Amino acid sequence: MICPRCNSNQSDDVKFCTVCGANLAAVRQALDVRDADEFDWSKTWLAEMFMSHAEQKRRQAAIELASGVTPEVKRYNEIKAGVITSSVGIAISVFLFVFMQGLVLNSNVSHDAAVILTRVWAAGLIPFFVGVALIINGVVVSKRIVEIANREQSTKSLGEATQPQALRGADTNEFLSAPFSVTDQTTKHLRVSDKK
Numbered sequence: 001m002i003c004p005r006c007n008s009n010q011s012d013d014v015k016f017c018t019v020c021g022a023n024l025a026a027v028r029q030a031l032d033v034r035d036a037d038e039f040d041w042s043k044t045w046l047a048e049m050f051m052s053h054a055e056q057k058r059r060q061a062a063i064e065l066a067s068g069v070t071p072e073v074k075r076y077n078e079i080k081a082g083v084i085t086s087s088v089g090i091a092i093s094v095f096l097f098v099f100m101q102g103l104v105l106n107s108n109v110s111h112d113a114a115v116i117l118t119r120v121w122a123a124g125l126i127p128f129f130v131g132v133a134l135i136i137n138g139v140v141v142s143k144r145i146v147e148i149a150n151r152e153q154s155t156k157s158l159g160e161a162t163q164p165q166a167l168r169g170a171d172t173n174e175f176l177s178a179p180f181s182v183t184d185q186t187t188k189h190l191r192v193s194d195k196k
Contacts, residue, residue, distance in 0.1 A: 001028070071142070071149040079138035086131025093124025 001010050004027055006020040015025045048056070064070075100117045103109070109117065 003027075071146045075138050075142040075146055078134055078142055082131045082134030082136075082138055084131070085134060086128050089124050089126065089128025089131055091124070092127060093121045096124055097121035 001012055001014075001024060002008070003010055003017040003020060003022050003024065005022040006017060008017065008019040010017055010024060016022065017024055048059075051059070064074075097118075100120050104114045104117050
């Protein structure tokens with residue numbers, strides 16, 4: 001072992017450094033503890049980055065299940081997000097329409113600029129249509145996903161109901177007596193060898 005204080009080479013059975021007197025037993029103990037308590041890379045974000053897509057989806061589903069987010073809850077959240085987004089789109093359109101009309105009427109704007117400014121309200125149609133798409137997705141597509149998840153859940157629960165939850169105790173009364181002995185074949189060979 002090399003002494004960490006003076007860098008002199010020491011034998012492994014020495015408790016203290018013969019040159020500087022450092023406690024080598026404590027150094028060995030600290031090194032042993034550090035080796036036993038190594039860093040676990042599997043619990044870091046780096047391990048999640050290299051995880052397969054299927055494993056990431058499985059882990060995300062497990063987290064959602066643990067937090068109580070079911071496919072039905074996701075569906076309702078998606079519909080709710082669609083209603084909110086489309087409402088915001090309508091509000092933006094109304095605000096832009098009123099604001100731009102007031103701007104055009106109360107200012108000295110050219111005819112070409114007035115035409116453009118009166119059509120700026122159409123920018124609010126983007127969030128409106130995004131919200132409508134979320135509502136349609138929540139009502140139609142996510143409904144099918146919920147049905148599939150419920151079907152899988154019922155299949156799993158049926159499979160678990162048919163399988164025993166634990167091993168039952170051994171019942172020695174169920175063994176049937178065999179019409180032959182374990183040593184039948186062995187004793188036949190012994191009798192044959194006696195005749196020779």
